[in-house]
Amino acid sequence: MQPLQRRILLLTAATIAVGAVGLARASTNEIRISAKKFAFTPAEVRLKAGQPVVLVLTTEDRVHGFKMPQLGIRTEIVPGQETRVEITPEKPGRISFFCDVFCGDGHEEMDGTLVVEA
Numbered sequence: 001m002q003p004l005q006r007r008i009l010l011l012t013a014a015t016i017a018v019g020a021v022g023l024a025r026a027s028t029n030e031i032r033i034s035a036k037k038f039a040f041t042p043a044e045v046r047l048k049a050g051q052p053v054v055l056v057l058t059t060e061d062r063v064h065g066f067k068m069p070q071l072g073i074r075t076e077i078v079p080g081q082e083t084r085v086e087i088t089p090e091k092p093g094r095i096s097f098f099c100d101v102f103c104g105d106g107h108e109e110m111d112g113t114l115v116v117e118a
């Protein structure tokens, strides 16, 4: 193979690889959930079974917890930071989450639901 042909082939392979990375990134949806006393916004999120999503968690006031026992997830949401949690809900149904860091009167009502659709 001539050097020029080889260079063109390499360039083509690189273009295809970059394109694939771009697609992979675009297909992982980000869902932003914001916390503050005493609620998550949005409190209900709809997603599709089998599709990976990244929950991007932020807080507007203080440290809150984020616990989702059905998927074995537990993390903290810290002011000024984004907490990213990647999940792929496999089955349709409802998955609940709640704050597990005591944040005052009303903490007990601080929860939300992922509605997983087929």
Ligand SMILES: [Cu+2]
Residues within 6 Å of the ligand: 064, 065, 099, 100, 101, 102, 103, 104, 107, 108, 110
């Ligand atoms: Cu709380």
